[in-house]
Amino acid sequence: MPFTPPKDSFSGKIFEVGIGRGEKAVTIGGENVMPFHGFEGSAPGKPAVAFEVQDIPPDDWPDTVKEVFKDVSGDPVTWASYCQDSLGADAIALRLAGTHPDRGDISAEQAAETVKKVLDAVKVPLIILGSNHAEKDTAVLVRAAEAAKGTNSVIGKAQEANYKTIAAAAMANGLKLIAMSELDINLSKQLNILITQMGFDKEKLITDPMCSALSYGLEYTYSVMERIKQAALAQNDAVLQPPMLADVGMYVWKVKETQAAEADLPEWGELAGRGIAWEAVTASSFLISGAELLIMRHPAAVSAVKKFIAEFSMEVR
Amino acid sequence: MALTGVEIFKLLPKTNCKKCGQPTCLAFAMKLAQRQVSLDQCPDVSEEAKQKLGEASAPPIRPVSLGAGAKAVKMGEEMVLFRHEKKFVNPCAFAVEIKDTLSAADAARKIEEAAASEIDRVGQKLRVDALFLSNDSGDAAKFLELAKLAAARAPEMPVIVSTTSPDAAEASLGQFAGKKAVLYGANAGNLQAMAEKAKAAKATLGIAAKDIDELCELTEKAKALGIEDMVLDSGARSAGEILRDNTYIRRAALKKNFKPLGYPVITFANRPGDTLLEALVAGLAVEKYASIVVLGTAEKWKNLALFSLRQNIYTDPQVPMQVQQKIYKIGEPGPKAPFMITTNFSLTYFIVSGEVENSKVPCRLAVMDSEGLSVLTAWAAGKFTASKIAQFITESGVEGELEQKELIIPGYVAILSGAIEDKLAGWKITVGPREANGIPAFLKARAV
Ligand code: B12
Ligand code: SF4
Numbered sequence: 001m002p003f004t005p006p007k008d009s010f011s012g013k014i015f016e017v018g019i020g021r022g023e024k025a026v027t028i029g030g031e032n033v034m035p036f037h038g039f040e041g042s043a044p045g046k047p048a049v050a051f052e053v054q055d056i057p058p059d060d061w062p063d064t065v066k067e068v069f070k071d072v073s074g075d076p077v078t079w080a081s082y083c084q085d086s087l088g089a090d091a092i093a094l095r096l097a098g099t100h101p102d103r104g105d106i107s108a109e110q111a112a113e114t115v116k117k118v119l120d121a122v123k124v125p126l127i128i129l130g131s132n133h134a135e136k137d138t139a140v141l142v143r144a145a146e147a148a149k150g151t152n153s154v155i156g157k158a159q160e161a162n163y164k165t166i167a168a169a170a171m172a173n174g175l176k177l178i179a180m181s182e183l184d185i186n187l188s189k190q191l192n193i194l195i196t197q198m199g200f201d202k203e204k205l206i207t208d209p210m211c212s213a214l215s216y217g218l219e220y221t222y223s224v225m226e227r228i229k230q231a232a233l234a235q236n237d238a239v240l241q242p243p244m245l246a247d248v249g250m251y252v253w254k255v256k257e258t259q260a261a262e263a264d265l266p267e268w269g270e271l272a273g274r275g276i277a278w279e280a281v282t283a284s285s286f287l288i289s290g291a292e293l294l295i296m297r298h299p300a301a302v303s304a305v306k307k308f309i310a311e312f313s314m315e316v317r
Numbered sequence: 318m319a320l321t322g323v324e325i326f327k328l329l330p331k332t333n334c335k336k337c338g339q340p341t342c343l344a345f346a347m348k349l350a351q352r353q354v355s356l357d358q359c360p361d362v363s364e365e366a367k368q369k370l371g372e373a374s375a376p377p378i379r380p381v382s383l384g385a386g387a388k389a390v391k392m393g394e395e396m397v398l399f400r401h402e403k404k405f406v407n408p409c410a411f412a413v414e415i416k417d418t419l420s421a422a423d424a425a426r427k428i429e430e431a432a433a434s435e436i437d438r439v440g441q442k443l444r445v446d447a448l449f450l451s452n453d454s455g456d457a458a459k460f461l462e463l464a465k466l467a468a469a470r471a472p473e474m475p476v477i478v479s480t481t482s483p484d485a486a487e488a489s490l491g492q493f494a495g496k497k498a499v500l501y502g503a504n505a506g507n508l509q510a511m512a513e514k515a516k517a518a519k520a521t522l523g524i525a526a527k528d529i530d531e532l533c534e535l536t537e538k539a540k541a542l543g544i545e546d547m548v549l550d551s552g553a554r555s556a557g558e559i560l561r562d563n564t565y566i567r568r569a570a571l572k573k574n575f576k577p578l579g580y581p582v583i584t585f586a587n588r589p590g591d592t593l594l595e596a597l598v599a600g601l602a603v604e605k606y607a608s609i610v611v612l613g614t615a616e617k618w619k620n621l622a623l624f625s626l627r628q629n630i631y632t633d634p635q636v637p638m639q640v641q642q643k644i645y646k647i648g649e650p651g652p653k654a655p656f657m658i659t660t661n662f663s664l665t666y667f668i669v670s671g672e673v674e675n676s677k678v679p680c681r682l683a684v685m686d687s688e689g690l691s692v693l694t695a696w697a698a699g700k701f702t703a704s705k706i707a708q709f710i711t712e713s714g715v716e717g718e719l720e721q722k723e724l725i726i727p728g729y730v731a732i733l734s735g736a737i738e739d740k741l742a743g744w745k746i747t748v749g750p751r752e753a754n755g756i757p758a759f760l761k762a763r764a765v
Contacts, residue, residue, distance in 0.1 A: 003533045003577075006568040039561045215438075215625040217664055219632055222604075223401040230399070254754070256671045257621065267436050269617025277596050277622040284597040285626065288560075288604050300593070308597040311556035 007040040008033070012236035014229075014292070015203045016045065017243055019091065019176055020125025021152050026090055028292040029243035034229060035290050036312045047287055047309060049294045049302050050091035050127050051083035052249045055106065055114045056098035062259045064275040065249075065298045076114055077121045084122045087302070093127040093295040094118055095250075099140045100131035112143035119151055127154040127178075127295065129247075134161040145169035154178060157208055160191060167195045170204075178245055180208035183220050185227045185240075192239045205242040206293060213251040214282045221246070225290035246286035249297035252279040280304045320370070322350040328366035329359065336360055352376070377570045379580050381521055381546045383410055383447060383609065384475020385497040390446050392548070392581035392608035398567055404633040409607050410446035411599070411623060412477055413615045414587060416453040417463040424466055431615050432471040436624065439638055439663045443624040449501075449611050450489065452480035457488055464489035477501050477523065477583075477609065483510035490518035499523045499548055499609075501583065508535060512542040521546040523583060528552055529562055533577040540577075547580045548609060556598055559584055563606040581608030589613055596622055603627050637689035638663040644715050645670065648679030652720040655680045655760060657749065658706060659727060660687035660695045668753045676757035678764055681718070685709045692727045703736030710741060725749045 009032075016030035026048045033041035057073050058066055066073070072082040076094060083089040096111045098104040115128055128144050130137030137157075142165060145155050156178025158166040163179065170177040179195055181187040188209050196202045209228060212221045225244055232240040252258055258275035260268065268274060279301035283294050287309065296302050326346035337358045339345040348354040349370070356362060356370050376394050383390040390410040397403045413431045415424050428448060435444035448467050452460040460480060467476060477499040478489045486500050501523025503511040515522040522544050526532035529551045536547055551562040563582055569575035584607035588595035595612060596619050602610040603626050612619075632638050639661050647670060648654075659669045661684050673680050685706065687695035695701035706726075716722060722744040726733060728751030738746045750759050 003530050003569070003575075005529070005565050006572055006575075008568075036557065036560055037564070039557075214622060215629060216668065218626070219400070219629040219634070222629070223399075223634060226399055227401055256675075257625075267617060268621050269619075271618075273593075273616065274618035274621060277593060277618055280593060281596055281600050281622045281626055284600055285604060288601060304591075304593045304597055307591070307594050308556060308601075311598070312560070314555040314557060316555040316558065 005040075008037075009041055010233035010236075012233040012238075012241060014232060014243055015205075015241050017176060017203065017206060019048075019127075019152060019154050020123075022123060024123040024125065025152070026125050032233065034226075034233065035288055038312070045292065047292045047294065048090040049283075049296055049305060050093040050125075051087060051089040051299075051302065052093045052095055052295050052297050053079045053083060053118070054095045054097045055111060056104060061253055061297070062275065064258065064272045065253055068299060077117050080118045080122050084124050087299050089124055089302075091125040091127060091293075092118065092122055093129060093247075095129040095131070096140055096144065097131050099136055100133050101136060103131065105136075108139045108143040111140050112147040115144045115147040119148060119153070125153060126151065127156070127293075129156055129178075129295075132157070134159060138162045138165040141166050142169040145173040145175055148175060149173040152176065154206060156180065156206070158191075158195065160187075160194075163191060163195055164198065167198055167200050171198075171200050176204050176206060178206045178208050179242075180210060183210045183212075183217075183224050185209075185224055185231065188224070188228060189237075189239050192242065196239070202238060202242065206245050207240070207242045208245040208247060211247045211251050211286070213248075213255045214278055214285070215257065216251070216255050218282060218285060222285060222289040225286065229290040243292035244290050245293045245295070246283065246291035247295045248279060248283045248286065249295055252282050253297055276300045276304075280308075284308050320350065322347040325349050325370060328362075328370055330361045330363070332361065334361065372576070375579075377574055377579050378567075379546070380407075381548065381581050381608075382497050383477075383499060383521070384473075385495060386473060388446070388473045388475060389497065390475060395567070395606070396571065398564075398571065400630060401634050404635070405631045407608065408627050408631040409603055410475070410609045411612060411615075411620075411627075412447035412449040412609055413445050413612050414449040414451055415463065415467070416451050417456070417459045418453045421462070421466065424463055425470055427615075428467055428470045432474055434615055434617070434620050436621065438621075438624060438628065439667060440640055441628065443628065445612075445615050445620060447475040447477055447609070449477045449479060452478075452482065452485050452489075452502075455482070457482060457485035460485045461488045461492075464492040468492040475499075477611075478520075479523070481507055481511075481525075483507060483514050486511060486514045487517070490514060490520055493520075494518065497521065499583075501525060501548070501550070503535065503539065505531060505535065508538055509542060512539050512544050516543060521548055523548045523550065525550045526552055529565060529578075536577045536580065548583045549578065549580050550583050550585070554585060556601055559598070559601060559607075560605055563602070567606045582606055583609040583611065585611045587611060587613035592616060592619060595619075599623055600626050603630055639686075639689035640666045640684055642684055642686035642709075644713055645682045645684060646679075647673045647682055648677070650679040650681050652718060654678070655725055655763060656683070656715065656719060656723060657681070657725040658683040658685060658710070660685055660690060660692050660701055662687065662689050662691045662695070665691050669756065672753040672756040673760070676760040678757075678760040680760070681715065683710065683713065683715065683724075693729050696730050696733075701730065701733075703733050703740050706733070706737055707740035710744075721745070723747055727751070728755075 013032040031043035157180035553562040584602040586599040687700040
């Protein structure tokens with residue numbers, strides 16, 4: 001029997017979203033097929049990987065990943081430049097962790113200063129993230145958005161509790177916006193609708209369906225992403241057509257597998273390799289399920305993920 | 318295409334004799350179409366119908382066993398392309414490659430490493446499932462040595478014998494009689510001879526094609542030679558090729574009921590010198606339709622990541638992974654040790670018990686059956702309520718073990734504390750932290 005490849009083609013297409021400016025600008029999305037299915041349609045963009053940088057030293061990161069940045073993490077500008085110049089980052093994700101009321105309660109003004117300095121120092125696109133404190137984020141991200149006006153940076157995350165203020169700030173300052181909901185395709189759709197009803201352009205959104213770590217709910221994120229992607233493509237559901245983000249690092253580097261010493265759990269093997277693998281496997285799985293933008297921490301995990309991405313355009317046999 | 322109930326009905330005896338246990342032939346036909354009964358339950362079906370129906374009622378991806386006995390792995394029988402549609406059925410097997418060019422000592426070490434890889438995770442025993450013995454040397458004698466070594470050191474482990482030489486195949490397969498090994502390496506040049514060796518040894522035939530077209534040709538030829546059990550290699554090696562070919566193969570089998578590709582797939586993830594990249598490619602194979610994933614190495618940390626991923630991908634999307642309802646002891650809790658409660662969602666249990674372990678404070682942890690839902694989800698769904706908690710605690714009889722009747726509840730359900738106190742006479746309810754990572758500090762503060 002001759003073999004005719006059973007190809008799928010879709011009426012829908014993921015929006016192409018450009019972030020940053022100048023030579024180092026990055027475009028994600030644009031595909032009209034499931035992830036890496038360029039063999040049956042068009043998948044022009046490559047997923048991008050942003051390195052996570054914080055406004056305060058990463059005291060709560062485990063040693064495996066804290067050590068790598070120990071000479072630069074005292075200052076966000078040095079840290080970001082290092083990721084750009086020495087690690088070849090596609091983008092920088094600046095998390096304003098120190099603005100959280102429990103972690104220093106840094107003021108919105110001061111946070112905006114940091115954003116400005118980092119923007120002046122790096123050429124790659126910037127993703128500006130709050131501390132995930134819904135209330136404080138409204139104040140912080142409004143000021144941060146003003147500081148980033150006209151840079152085509154990404155800002156987030158807008159959630160059900162605070163989307164109005166944050167989306168308005170992103171709109172006023174010409175920024176792309178991350179909309180995060182909690183692991184449910186309908187909630188995700190709902191939030192995107194609410195944001196676009198404010199007049200925000202849906203082609204400037206990035207969906208964060210909520211990330212999780214390998215063995216700690218990965219299957220939920222994985223399947224929600226696959227379902228969103230299918231609805232976007234097969235049902236041509238425009239509200240679900242923004243590209244997706246997986247904020248991998250912060251979920252991975254808090255689970256036990258990235259922290260427990262080999263001496264305590266010999267059957268788990270060597271700690272550093274385990275932590276790096278945890279981040280890389282989590283990240284690559286979400287690429288397969290539909291993420292176009294990743295936020296990661298460990299350079300070794302990022303470089304493995306990059307090699308993995310490169311293999312999709314490789315013929316070896 | 319699969320036949321409909323009515324089409325099947327036309328081929329049945331239509332006597333409504335009920336010997337199949339169904340009230341009518343039509344009822345039987347309907348059940349058959351949904352694969353709820355098997356054709357041999359009707360004793361009177363004609364040979365002609367058997368042939369037509371056998372083909373049509375066979376699962377689109379043939380079930381094939383890898384190995385025999387306690388450590389055998391079931392492969393095939395998958396019904397969907399995406400895990401949210403329906404549970405992926407048979408978790409893929411991990412096989413570690415052992416080359417016959419290794420020294421006997423190195424080979425033995427690798428075999429033992431694989432054989433000793435078993436770990437317990439969320440209540441399941443997980444391990445490297447099989448050995449992939451490869452005849453890299455091209456020397457039949459060396460290959461036989463390796464086969465003997467594997468048979469002696471890991472007698473229960475399923476084996477894939479990889480060679481393109483029918484003679485080397487025969488000798489090595491001799492070491493695995495009755496073990497349902499796979500003979501991998503049948504190609505356009507050696508198909509007939511390899512098929513004979515596989516048949517004689519009752520082994521599964523692994524087809525090594527250079528692309529999907531050739532794969533279809535070879536499986537049809539093998540089938541004509543009387544081979545029923547096969548595993549498929551389309552020659553895909555890069556991540557892009559693996560995704561494309563495995564997707565085409567799964568789609569062809571499921572959507573087109575295309576028989577030449579209706580077999581389990583073997584995917585090669587080996588990346589010599591780059592074990593981390595190998596883990597990512599293996600992850601792709603887990604997610605995208607491999608039944609056997611061949612690895613070059615089996616470091617413990619890599620195993621842990623891959624076992625966990627396989628477990629995640631193969632859980633039932635409708636039925637979350639659960640742990641058994643009971644009162645778990647962490648450390649060696651005395652009568653004064655803290656007593657806490659949570660739900661039986663395995664994720665919740667593992668996070669909470671992990672943090673309690675971190676605290677080094679011995680505890681009792683009551684895990685209540687909430688149908689595998691997380692604390693907040695269970696609460697919202699009415700499965701983690703004051704009366705259910707009270708009933709569980711009372712029936713558990715834990716009271717007798719405790720010096721003071723105090724129960725610590727998750728911070729997210731602080732709202733329940735009053736209601737539980739009302740229903741559990743004489744108990745004090747304490748609200749713990751919301752996030753599990755607050756548990757160590759919370760417990761340590763109590764201990765002083
Ligand atoms: C995944 C998910 C689901 C999955 C189920 C997953 C599962 N197996 O439980 C599905 C999709 C099926 C689901 C369904 C529903 N869900 Co739901 N779901 C979630 C989600 C996104 C994550 C839940 C999760 O896995 N958490 C991880 C586990 C580990 O958390 P946990 O069990 O709470 O444990 C933590 C703490 O409680 C603490 N802890 C646990 N035990 C103990 C014990 C002690 C002593 C201490 C100190 C601490 C402690 O430690 C853990 C880690 O910090 C949450 C949102 C969120 N971000 O939490 C909503 C959420 C829980 N769901 C919600 C709701 C309402 C529902 C539904 C009723 C409707 C709906 N919105 O879909 C249904 C009900 C299901 C049913 N059968 O009827 C609401 C609950 C609202 C509320 N406050 O009451 C939430 C908060 C979402 C929201 N904001 O609306 N859900
Ligand atoms: S046993 Fe066969 S003939 Fe009898 S009722 Fe069932 S299907 Fe019909």
